[in-house]
Amino acid sequence: MTESQGVIPCSEAVRQLWDYLDQAVSPQDQAKVEQHLSFCRSCCGELEFANQLRGFLASQSAGELPEHVKARLERFLTDL
Amino acid sequence: MGSDAITSLPVSSYKLSRRMPQPGLEIGGRIVEVQDRTRESFQRLASAELPALYWLARRLVRDGAEDLVQEALLRAYRSYGTLRQDTAAGPWLKSILVNVFRDQLRRQARSPAELPVDQVEDFSLYQTLIEQDPLPYSDTLHHDYLRAFANEDVREVLLRLPELYRAPLVLRYMDGFATKEIARLLDVPLGTVLARLHRGRKRFEQELWAYAQETGLLLRGTVQ
Numbered sequence: 290m291t292e293s294q295g296v297i298p299c300s301e302a303v304r305q306l307w308d309y310l311d312q313a314v315s316p317q318d319q320a321k322v323e324q325h326l327s328f329c330r331s332c333c334g335e336l337e338f339a340n341q342l343r344g345f346l347a348s349q350s351a352g353e354l355p356e357h358v359k360a361r362l363e364r365f366l367t368d369l
Numbered sequence: 370m371g372s373d374a375i376t377s378l379p380v381s382s383y384k385l386s387r388r389m390p391q392p393g394l395e396i397g398g399r400i401v402e403v404q405d406r407t408r409e410s411f412q413r414l415a416s417a418e419l420p421a422l423y424w425l426a427r428r429l430v431r432d433g434a435e436d437l438v439q440e441a442l443l444r445a446y447r448s449y450g451t452l453r454q455d456t457a458a459g460p461w462l463k464s465i466l467v468n469v470f471r472d473q474l475r476r477q478a479r480s481p482a483e484l485p486v487d488q489v490e491d492f493s494l495y496q497t498l499i500e501q502d503p504l505p506y507s508d509t510l511h512h513d514y515l516r517a518f519a520n521e522d523v524r525e526v527l528l529r530l531p532e533l534y535r536a537p538l539v540l541r542y543m544d545g546f547a548t549k550e551i552a553r554l555l556d557v558p559l560g561t562v563l564a565r566l567h568r569g570r571k572r573f574e575q576e577l578w579a580y581a582q583e584t585g586l587l588l589r590g591t592v593q
Contacts, residue, residue: 338495346542351424366412
């Protein structure tokens, strides 16, 4: 796909996918990305994977504190 | 204690005043919305945030996460009076921790070079997985690939990234800070944050692939 056909190329679409998911692109760029995605199966896959990666990062939750760390930090707070 | 002392003395040597300033808004000669700013209330608020602070610190630094948390707690206690709403304690404490982290980086006087754009732009983990097909029996290759990474594996992958890229990535996608807030916390222009996020994401994808190859992650039998 080339720009001469009036749409952005795959490289440009892929470069903008995370910003697109973040809703951090201009309305014009959003329209260009969506236009590209409307016919490019490969970039739709890239978009889906970018979304999975975002969820993957967000799911690395804090979890519980190890007991020895918790004890030391709580003692530190108590000693303030 | 002078404000400069916090950077030059060991954490354990600090003893701070137990009387904190009490913020409030004066309207018509009356003080309204006075928050409880005692040592005990700080301990209560901070205690609830310890897991989030500790895990954020562990993603930012390989060693010394506990020290980072302790220094952040000290700095937070010193400025406890500036916290306007208890409900904002979590983001407030995290912001202070990031400030401590940023100051540590500056003291180390290390300034890792920005990666050349073309060095990271060309890699696509999505395409690499399709081409290399490391899980040939999987019907959901990309999903299963990510599922092979335990929390500690992800941390190791993140720690392979230069701080320059790791910090924005962690703050944006793991701790939910807005890009403008990250720019303020790291004291860099917004455009710089956006560029580092882009390169950090690509570098993260590269390292997700390299780490699995080098450690034999997919052979551990964690993927069902």
